[in-house]
Amino acid sequence: MGSGAMTNSIEEVVDSKVIFIIGSNPRENHPVIGAKIKTAKLNGAKVIVADPRMIDLANDADVFLQLNLGTNIALINGMIHVIIKENLYNKEYVKRNTENFEELVKLVEKYTPEYVSNVCGVSKELIEKAARIYSSNVASIFYAMGITQHKAGTNGVMSLSNLALLCGNIGVKFGGINPLRGQNNVQGSCDMGGLPDSYPGYQKVYNPKIKDKFEKEWDVELSDKIGYTIPEMMHRASHHELKCLYIMGENPMVSDPDINHIKHALESLDFLIVQDIFMTETAQLADVVLPALSFAEKDGTFTNTERRIQRVRKVVDRDGVEPDWKIINNIMNILGYEKVYKSAEEITKEIARVTPQYEGLDYKIIDKLGIAWPIGENKKGTSILHIDSPMRGKGLFVPSEQELLGENQCSQYPYLLTNGRNLYHYHTRTMTGKVDGLNEKSPDSYIEIHPQTMRKLNITNNEIIKVISRRGEILTRVTPNEGILEELFFMPFHFAEGACNVLTGADRIDEKCGIPELKVTAVRIEKLI
CATH class of the missing domain: 3.40.50.740 (Rossmann fold)
Incomplete structure (x- = not known):
C-alpha cells in the first residue's frame, strides 16, 4: 500500500464494528488499546481472535481461532478463500484500487476450509464463520509480533494486507491494518x-x-x-x-x-x-x-x-x-x-x-x-491513511503460501515454545524490575504448560524444571494454563534469570526483512529430581 504504519487511529477503536486480532495480546501488551477493544465489544462490535493461546480477549470473542503455532498465513488464506467463493468481497474497491487480484484468486483456491483446518487445527466451521463476520461490515485488523517474528513474517503481514484490500477495509473509518508497536517510540x-x-x-x-x-x-x-x-x-x-x-x-x-x-x-x-x-x-x-x-x-x-x-x-x-x-x-x-x-x-x-x-x-x-503524520498543508494531521486510494497508487495483492516452520518438533525436542510479554513488566525489566508492586505480581521466570501435558510429564505447579533447546538450557518455574495447546509451551521474555532467549535462535531468518523466528523454538524439558 505504500506505508508500513498503523493506518487508523486509536480513538476509532471503541466504535468499531468488526475487530480481527491476530498474533497480538492487546489487553496485556497494549493495555490502552486492549481496554478500548473491550469497550468496543460492549458497544456491540464483533470480535475475532486468532492465537495459539487463549488470551484474555479470547473470552470476549465471537470467534476464537486457536490455531497451531506459525500457521497464520494458511488461516488468512482460508478466510480469503471463503470470502471470494461466497462472493462477499468488495468488487468495486478491488476493481478500482487494487492490482494482481487474479493471482490471489489462483493461490487461495487450494486453501479450502477443510485444507486449512488440517494445517491450523481449527475447525472449518470456525474459519467460515470468521470469514463471514470479517466481510460483513467495515473491519479493522490488529496484529503484532505473533505475526512478524516468524521466518515468513513479511508474508504474514502481506496476507493481512490482502484480506483488508479484498474487503475494501482500507482508507475508511473503523477499518485498516494496525500493527501495534512493542515500545512507545x-x-x-x-x-x-x-x-x-x-x-x-x-x-x-x-x-x-x-x-x-x-x-x-x-x-x-x-x-x-x-x-x-x-x-x-x-x-x-x-x-x-x-x-x-x-x-x-x-x-x-x-x-x-x-x-x-x-x-x-x-x-x-x-x-x-x-x-x-x-x-x-x-x-x-x-x-x-x-x-x-x-x-x-x-x-x-x-x-x-x-x-x-x-x-x-x-x-x-x-x-x-x-x-x-x-x-x-x-x-x-x-x-x-x-x-x-x-x-x-x-x-x-x-x-x-x-x-x-x-x-x-x-x-x-x-x-x-x-x-x-503526514501532517499536511492544513497542519491537522492524518488520522486515516489511504483515504482516496493506497499511497502507492493501487493496493498490490501479494499472494503468499504457508511455509514450513524454521524449527520443528522431533524426538529430541518434542515440544514447541513460543514467547511474549505479560501485563506486569515492560520489555527487559530495566525499569519495571525496580518496582516492588510489579515484582510481587510477576517475580520471576515461568513457563506455561497445559495441565494435561503436566500430568503426562509428571510435573507439578511451581516446580522448577530444566528447559533445553538446540542453543542452551535454563531453569524456570512451571505454571499451568488450560488455555494453551497441549504440545505448546509459553514463556515471557522479560527475565534475565531463566531467560527465555537463551533458548530461542537467530539462525532462521525472514529473508525479506531480516527478523529472526523468535516465536518458534523446539524444546524438551527435564525434571530436576
Missing part, C-alpha cells in the same frame, strides 16, 4: 532512520537523489551501502568482522535471540559502548557506559503506534548527565563534524525539513495532543 525511531536501509522518512540510502539530498543538508559525504540488521551485527561481531558497537536504550543480553551467542558476540568486539539509564545486563559488558536521561528528564518528541507525534517535556533536572541528542552531538564534534545543535526543538525543525511525513512539524501544533 518504535514508530518514531523507524521514522527517523533507525533501519539499516533508510534515512529519515524511509528514504533509501541507495537512491542517488536521496543520498544527494542528505549530503547537501548535512554537508558530508555519505555511503550508499545498506547497513546490517541486528542478527548480522551479532554474527559479524562473533567472527571479529565488526569491531565496535554502540548500543542505546537496548538490552540485547535479555531481549535478543540466542543469548549465549549474543554474549560471545559482544565479548568479541574490540570496543562496546552502551548508553542507558541503568546498568543493564548489556551495560555490564561494556567498555564505556554513557549515562542517559529518562523520558521525564529531557525534551523532544515520541511518535507512537498511531503515528502521533507528541511532545516530551523535561520535568526533573539531573546534574552531570546530558540528553541523548547532546551526547551524540558531542561525539560528532570530537570526530570532526562541526555542527552544534542548541536544542531538541532545533533538531525537530531539521526533521521537518528532511522527512516528508513530518513536513510542517513544529512544537506549536503538537503542544497538547500531538498530531498524526
